[in-house]
Amino acid sequence: MLQKKTDIAVVIVEDHSIVVEGLCSILQNAEGIRISGTFMDGGSALAFLDANAVDVVLLDISLPEMSGIEVCKAIKAKHPDTRVIALTNHTEKSVIREMLENGADGYLLKNTSKKDLISAIFQVLDNQFTMNSEVQKILFAPSAKSTDVPRLTKREKEILQLVSEGATTAAIAAQLFVSPQTVETHRRNLMQKFKVNNSSALVRKAIAQQIIQ
Structure with a gap:
């Protein structure tokens, strides 16, 4: 059980002053x-944590300069014993997952009592x-397939998977026994289907639409 502690040191990182006042x-x-302490941006909060022992950080996700996800990652890298609770209005499953993957100890919505x-x-x-029951429902609900998920051929799926694994055009060509030009043609077709301009955006969108893991 948690040992009795006179004062739990809490820091608030939130860029809306009215929310800070309420908290x-x-x-x-x-x-x-x-x-x-209370801070309007992640950089100031991180500088404070470097000089002061803090038990819990209440952290918004939408912040200027650094996102709350980046701030959380930085806190956990340098101050692993500091607990981080996301306190936000973001209800997107991808955002919740990313926050948790970067070490958040809790995820609460701003309508929390x-x-x-x-x-x-x-x-x-x-x-x-800790997380709201509403957040739990979002996180564990089966994902609905987006209506704008593009239809891919078997070969396109193979190339997309290899691109997501960081394989080069030459490596993909060698593995699939096709020419590099054929790989590049498939890559261009994939970017057109997903309406993106580069491979990184292609992979991010394919993951978001659960076409690749």
Whole structure:
């Protein structure tokens, strides 16, 4: 169980002052919690964490300069014991997954109740992952297939998979026993079908549409 602690040091990273004021109002009246600082951007928060011990960071995802996902990754790389709770309005499954993959200890929506917010702070310090039931439903719901998913030939699927694995045109050609020109033709056709301009965007969109893993 979580050991009793006089003050849990909490930092808020949020670029909307009205949200910051609301969070401060809630947490200032919560027993055992101390607000160590509030920051409008990730860079300032990271500089503060380098000089101060912080227990929990409440982190928005939409921030200027660095996204909350990047900030979370940086916090976990340098301060692995600091707990990070995403506090956001983002409900896209891909965003939730990316935040969790980068080390977030919890994911809450901004409509979270005062009671649940305070409870979440104590839960993550007790090594429990926390998220809203609404977020759970989004994360674990079967993904609906998008109506604009392009139809691919078997060969296009093979090439797309190899592109996603970082294979070069020459390597793909050798593996599939076709010419490099044929590979490039398929690659161009794939980019047209997915309406993107480069291979990186092609792979990202194919993953988002669950065509490749």
